[in-house]
Amino acid sequence: MPKTVLITGATAGIGKACAHIFAENKYNLIITGRRNHLLEVLKSEIEQKYPISVLALNFDVQNKKEVSQHLDNLPQTHKNIDVLINNAGLSLGLTPIQNGQTSDWDTMIDTNIKGLLYVTKIVANLMIANKKGHIVNLGSIAGKEVYASGNVYCATKHAVNALSQAMRIDLLPHQIKVTAIHPGAVETEFSLVRFGGDSQKANKVYQGYDALTPTDIAQTIWFTVNTPAHVNINDLVIMPTAQASATYWHKNL
Ligand code: NDP
């Protein structure tokens, strides 16, 4: 029987790269995101390339009702979720706390923490019923350290770090694996979103060194979900070789 992975935020970056790697390895996919046209393009691209089935679910993880409408009513064909990748997330702004936009704070908290929780609650119960499962949470180096003006984004990723540990304890009796992946800089739409569409500012983040690629992270996730049944990778920090911490870099500018 083919396995199934649910990937939140599969319309771009790390989530999209995960969709490709799991499809290539014969998983059926549930892909989610807010941009429906991108979900549809990815679905048809993947279904043309690989002999698997893709269920595209267009919803905002911040919206508890939408999350439950979609995930409480999964078709029988996609209910047996083996792997959940809690990837949907974003940073908005890079601003000292005293100047922060409270609407940006709300969006980051509602997406990175509350959205992840809404999805996890439903899928964890499906996994418990199926007596198996693996949850992979996308944390960040921002969940291990804080840096200037990163305040609320860092706080949300610290929460993902804490929640990953908490999930591992609560799901232990059900033998559901929980892995947290904490990347440094990965070149995706992340910085474009953070800087409100300012591509010059966004491109600068990735200049003078080789950033991680979304495929680097997808391959790492693929590795963590393929360890033997008795082995779990709890926590993994992965950085570009040119980055030693959130603030130490070796750049050739
Ligand atoms: P991208 O901006 O390229 O992709 C983010 C994905 O999340 C998109 O598919 C987007 O889809 C989705 N998303 C955002 N908000 C929502 C929402 N409210 N509901 C549903 N989907 C949503 O960024 P990355 O691929 O880089 O980011 C993926 C994860 O990795 C994030 O959690 C990020 O914090 C984390 N991360 C990224 C790092 C980096 O340097 N890039 C480093 C460390 C961690 P759509 O817009 O269609 O809804």
Ligand code: 8X3
């Ligand atoms: C994304 C990496 O360093 O911009 O989580 O916070 S960083």
